[in-house]
Amino acid sequence: MELFTNQILAGISTGAIYACMALAVVMIYQAIDHLNFAQGEMAMFSTFISWQLMQWGAPYWIAFILTLALSFAGGIAIERALFKPLTKAPILTQVAGFIALYSIINSCAGLIWDFTIKQYPTPFGSSPFLGSQLISTHQAGMIGITLLMLVGLYFFFRYTRMGLAMRAAASLPESARLVGINTSWMIALGWGMAAAIGAVAGMMIAPVVFLEPNMMLGVLIYGFAAAVLGGLTSPFGAVVGGFLVGIFENLVGTYIPGVGNELKLPIALALIVTVLVVKPAGLFGRPIVKRV
């Protein structure tokens, strides 16, 4: 029984990582109706920028805020320069664009900062949280920040004009334009926000997994899976999905004999696919109605 609780707790702490990433994924999906493969790399690059700022002497929170601002601007810049010209192109071509962006960012990070791992500081310390050795204060802090972002996003989308405009631009661009929404800038804004959220995710995750150019690939896969499980239209679902994936994966690894350990990821993904077959919009997503 103790092992069970331990694994659940451990699952919650890894799940916090996935939840963080999943939020960024949902954010971009809300803005552009696609998943951005390069999301993880952008988060990684932002984290490196914050690390570099700290190497140059900036205190943690200054670097944090500066990085958020830079990431926001960077996200908008990338969208304007690289993806605005592609809006008329077929969707698959845009996906190819995401892949190209992934390649560029990963390679540049490798060249600038090389591939050895770097320690990344945490503002929350690493001592056991509430006496439990399984969740450190950092992981508790990470969960806290994730929930804070979630609440912020919820209020943004539900209660602000800008949030409403963004949702409208993403789901019904034609109609949105007719009511005067500048859909093009909504998309850019969405990219900027997604980049900023990704940066937060990266800065929260790096203390646990160590900073290096390839740190986000695994996280991104789980983030996608968590976002899809929770429902791509629901930030709340993304966070819940993240925790569920973390817990489930740990339990599979612990309790399924023989292959459980080696097939953790495929089994987790298979579970998600099964959920999707039953609930195509994810656990908390809005049901999708297709009109001919």
Place this chain on the structure above:
Amino acid sequence: MLSKGLRTAALAAAAIVCASSGAIAQKKYDTGASDTEIRIGNIMPYSGPASAYGVIGKTEQAYFDKINAEGGINGRKIKFVSYDDGYSPPKAVEQARKLVESDEVLVVFNSLGTPSNSAIQKYLNAKKVPQLFVATGATKWNDPKDFPWTMGWQPSYQSEAHIYAKYLLKEKPDAKIGVLFQNDDFGKDYLKGLKDGLGAKASMIVSEESYETSEPSIDGHIVKLKATGADVFISITTPKFAAQAIKKLAEIDWHPLHIVSNVSASVGGVIKPAGFENSQGILSAAYAKDGADPQWDNDPGMKKFLDFLAKYYPEGNRLDGSVVFGYGVAQTLVKVLQMSGDDLTRENVMKQAASLKDFEPDTLLPGIKINTSPTDFAPIEQLQMMRFKGEKWDLFGDIISGELSN
């Protein structure tokens, strides 16, 4: 003034001497070698999941630049042709064929990765191109009978694991061992060596946890291992995961005897990021000097290495074990090529590589020597154990041979 007879005799003698010294000075070349140049081929993962090791190729390029600046090998300059395979075996095959058939290199040197090397082994042996000093510790490269053109360099994973097994059998015979291993050729080879080394007492291993490199963090595995009650933890991990393990162990307040594989023993690459305070007492084994260890600052070999870095590869990080590795193996190749003299056929290069006697590159630990023979294609077989104390590794014990009886 010489008489006519004597003059003819002298001329004849001179002619004979010239002819025979001409025969002695006769040069023999295979594709890839000439009077002015020796072409060396190499395949490294400069991109993809193993790109951290690409720095080895860059170190080697810099080392060969140094050799060329100093006059080359027997007057010939080295041309180092290195391609990226992204750690993908089909790409490695393509690059190997390109090196042999298009770039026409003399040897393929220090290609990295067991899957990539497995993929090109048959081809290179069929084409009789030396696959020299491969950059992987898999045990299977020491097989001169079946693959006479393939040779390893670093101590094999199994021999390293044997050393740990011997140590545990002696120092902690009733230990309960928990193993975390990477689920690939590296991890599995190691685990086999550990089990073979423990022999009848392999049951000391109470738990084996494998992980994939695609997992973001291995924390869950550590929690599981702690729950098994193991008091020895063997970490068969690559640098990132080794560091994560060290950190997590400290976080969950678990203090078993912690053994880490040599691959992840780098102070700069693993221990420092993981935290010196978390790493006290960790055991490992080494065959090379650590760039982070001040005890070698005045060592002549290390000084040469540091001078080389300053002059030819300033971006190289002396704390990165891969850079030290690249230097050592490049130096070994240069030695072999020098020994080959003017007979730069592939066969002779292989022969010279299999005749290294007590060769000591600048960067190996004192007492560790490279020895090869026609039946022994494992150049380095010795290691010395070390314990982490303060901010560096303390070597202890004798130099142990992990030699496996084939």
Place this chain on the structure above:
Amino acid sequence: MSAAVEEVVTEGQAVEAVPKRAMTLGAGTSLVVLALLVFTPFVVKNFIIFQMTQVLIYALAVLALNILTGGSGQFSLGQSAFYAIGAYTSAILMEHFNVNYALTLPIAGVLCFGAGFLFGQPALRLSGVYLALATFALATAMPQLLKLGYFEHWTGGVQGLVVTKPDAPFGLPMSQDVWLYYFTLVISIAIYVFSVNLLRSRSGRAFMAIRDNEIAASAMGVNVSLYKTLAFGVSAGITGVAGGLGAIAVQFVAPDSYTINFAIALFLGMVVGGVGWLPGSIVGAAFIIFVPNIAESISKGLSGAVFGVLLFLVIFLIPHGARQIAIVGQQLAARVRR
């Protein structure tokens, strides 16, 4: 974000339609390409022939993806899994059971057809990004499955299997590379002709109807589930044959050869070649084989970035892939003829 609000999605086209007429090359261009493919080996070295064989093999895999995505509109990031099944089938049959290499290919094809058909079943209810995730799951699962201890006896586990390359039959005076190239060429042409006919047939029309508007197709009486799973099956089968050929050409199979990176590369090949345009498959295959080499020769440290930049250039200039160039070419030719 309450669930009370429904998300209304207008069934827009996820995959753009390629008119049937434009699906293939004109007769003249086809003959020129064919001539090139047949006669080039006489003038180039063995290594180039090996690379050309690889291009053909990857072109088959991209072709299969074209049928699935460009033809029936189902997005797949999982082709590497079927390729792996085909490759391992050939390798295991050749190395453990001494089956003749040529015979392993139809077996691989049929096996993969079955696998694809089976996978198509649960995939029926998914589309777009959800289907992408499901296929992605398949692609990540495959290397893990291949490494499993249970199968190690056959698959060689993480070490993989070495495959023996066949000699030319009947003692023909050609090298292994040349023989394998022509062998692959014949099979590729056969599969290409089959695919073109498939897409022109009734089944092909059913695929395209499903791609363009699934609900309308279903309302018109097209058996959507049958055709969707059939598309998966055919696509997987062709990919399996490609995998088998790949195993023979490279002479080695290992789990690391068939990761998600490969599936992504095939996807890129399809986009660059032109989604749904079958002749573009070979252009796409050439892109994913040669452009990384070009990127590497430009800059070793930044090869990934250079590749990304080149890819961006391609998709900016020809967002619809090589098909656009062909259309422009056709228009020019028509103008010249006049």
